[in-house]
Amino acid sequence: MADDTPDFEVPMGLFQDIEDLKAQVVALxxxxxxxxxxxxxxxxxxxxxxxxxxxxxxxxxxxxxxxxFILLLDSPQYDEELRGLIEWVEGVLVPGYLAEPSSDARWCPTWFDHPVAVARLHACWLAWQELTDPATCGYTGPSVWHRDHLDPCMAQLRGSSGPMAGCTKGEHQVDHRMPGIVPSAWKQAT
Incomplete structure (x- = not known):
């Protein structure tokens, strides 16, 4: 008896999509x-x-x-979580992913003084922890992490309007976008 199943090739991207769906099903x-x-x-x-x-x-x-999430913590838990985050950023992210800072891609060596940077990097780190474990996310987890977490995070942090926009080589400004003095129109009438 002849085999009636049609011959067709499965595109490679389909396997990655299936792995992504498996990870989503496990999470859901x-x-x-x-x-x-x-x-x-x-x-x-x-x-x-x-x-x-x-x-x-x-x-x-x-x-x-x-x-x-790190912003929900108080000391000493915040300090402990920040130490872990600094270790990951300085040990994995900076040497592996960050090129020389430029006007288009800024980076502040004291990024941990920028609360927005801490929040975004912590979220990226949490995703990295989950998506680099093949047991929970399959083999496509790192690709998903790069696409969905790292790239958008870096675009926001290193962009011209990001939290490090006022930091240049040799100069660090944490509150560069915050007004130092409240304009008189904002003050309450006495």
């Missing part, structure tokens, strides 16, 4: 599980106020090993 399955477990526990009980629920969610994330 985890979210659905977390949500359905939370609903099951809350059924028949009165819902707590939003503050208590938010605190429980933060605690649950920490217990599951998910680091909280």
């Amino acid at each position: 399955s985890a979210q659905v599980k977390a949500l359905t477990e939370g609903v099951g526990e809350a059924s028949g009980e009165a819902f707590e106020d939003d503050t208590a629920a938010g605190e429980e969610a933060d605690t649950a994330d920490e217990e599951e090993g998910f680091p909280p």
Whole structure:
């Protein structure tokens, strides 16, 4: 009996798309599980106020090993997370991805003094931690990280209107876009 299946070639990009979809399914399955477990526990009980629920969610994330966003931390947790971020930026990002700074692509050596840079780089680092683990995201995770996280992050940070726009070689300005004196029109009438 002859085989009636048609011969066709599968484009290479299709395999990458499938791996991306697998990673998304794993992430969504985890979210659905977390949500359905939370609903099951809350059924028949009165819902707590939003503050208590938010605190429980933060605690649950920490217990599951998910680091909280750096701007939500207070000392000493903030300092500890910042140390890890500095280690990653200076050990991986700067030597591997940043070319010589220029007027089109600025970089401040004291980037950690720029709160916007800390926030964006921390988010990029969290994504890197997740997307460079083949067990959770397959082999296309690094490609997704470059496309969806690194490139947009660097474009925002290093662009002419980014948080490092006022920093040039030898000169560092953290609050270069913030007015030093409040204009009189903004002051309240006495």
